[in-house]
Amino acid sequence: MFRFLLGFICGLLAFNWIQAHTPASLLDYFHSLTNAIGANTKMIEWPVSQKTNSGTGSGSWVHIEAVDNSAKPAMPRVNAMLNNVALPIIKPLVSRLPLVTSDVKLCGTIQSYKSALTSVHVSRADVALISRETGGIAYGNTAIIPLYQQKTDGDLANSLTHELTHVLFNEIGIGNAIPTWINEGLAWTNGIEAQRQVDPNAATQLEQNVRYTISMRAARKGLLPLGADENAILHANYNIEGEDYLAVQLLIQERGAPALSSFLNDLKSMDATTAFQKIYHESIADFNQTFQQQMTTNQ
Numbered sequence: 001m002f003r004f005l006l007g008f009i010c011g012l013l014a015f016n017w018i019q020a021h022t023p024a025s026l027l028d029y030f031h032s033l034t035n036a037i038g039a040n041t042k043m044i045e046w047p048v049s050q051k052t053n054s055g056t057g058s059g060s061w062v063h064i065e066a067v068d069n070s071a072k073p074a075m076p077r078v079n080a081m082l083n084n085v086a087l088p089i090i091k092p093l094v095s096r097l098p099l100v101t102s103d104v105k106l107c108g109t110i111q112s113y114k115s116a117l118t119s120v121h122v123s124r125a126d127v128a129l130i131s132r133e134t135g136g137i138a139y140g141n142t143a144i145i146p147l148y149q150q151k152t153d154g155d156l157a158n159s160l161t162h163e164l165t166h167v168l169f170n171e172i173g174i175g176n177a178i179p180t181w182i183n184e185g186l187a188w189t190n191g192i193e194a195q196r197q198v199d200p201n202a203a204t205q206l207e208q209n210v211r212y213t214i215s216m217r218a219a220r221k222g223l224l225p226l227g228a229d230e231n232a233i234l235h236a237n238y239n240i241e242g243e244d245y246l247a248v249q250l251l252i253q254e255r256g257a258p259a260l261s262s263f264l265n266d267l268k269s270m271d272a273t274t275a276f277q278k279i280y281h282e283s284i285a286d287f288n289q290t291f292q293q294q295m296t297t298n299q
């Protein structure tokens with residue numbers, strides 16, 4: 001249940017931040033980060049082949065930082081998880097990785113998570129709730145992971161991969177263009193895939209729980225349409241990200257992953273409505289109908 005709650009709150013966050021607060025200049029942010037590298041930081045490459053100018057700091061990087069001393073021992077584990085699990089899952093989604101640094105901040109305590117949240121302009125009123133109830137957040141090119149919320153390595157793999165998926169969309173400039181349900185649905189897809197590689201039973205359990213909950217809700221005609229407005233999402237009293245996840249699963253199942261990659265790529269040059277119609281030859285509203293119907297009949 002805990003992760004459902006996290007997902008639900010993460011959904012609220014996604015709407016309020018991931019799409020609305022992407023820093024305008026990631027390259028400036030990148031430069032300020034390179035100056036900040038110290039004993040608590042570590043950098044790994046996203047794709048070796050994408051590193052363009054060795055030694056100059058350009059290229060695609062993931063910069064891992066322990067925000068407090070208690071997070072330091074986790075750095076090698078997180079490093080290995082990024083290289084072996086998260087990045088191989090995320091990379092095939094997009095044709096080219098951005099030439100900017102992704103920043104992963106690891107928080108070992110609730111105090112340091114609160115500070116990290118404040119540093120990315122989370123309001124004072126929201127910090128208390130978010131620090132207790134979320135498994136991670138993404139803001140611009142930064143993923144912040146509260147280690148104390150990750151009960152298992154599977155949870156950690158899920159959270160890291162989930163947040164880095166959001167970060168990647170921000171970095172390639174489509175964070176604002178991608179519909180929330182696809183943004184969250186893909187972050188869930190990647191997160192659960194990462195968890196499956198580390199802890200298959202937990203991933204299967206999570207997926208089954210989501211399917212059960214959402215199909216029960218669908219049976220009562222209680223699902224919001226994909227792309228519901230912000231107000232409706234904020235007042236939805238169920239795990240709407242679970243719905244997003246299942247919708248993206250259906251999209252991948254029926255039309256394949258390459259089509260979804262093409263759709264993401266098109267978002268660099270056109271709006272989501274046009275891109276969806278171009279790639280899938282139907283509107284998002286039509287796909288929503290198919291999805292809702294499938295959820296209702298798959299009891």
Ligand SMILES: [Zn+2]
Pocket residue numbers: 010011014162166184187
């Ligand atoms: Zn999310």
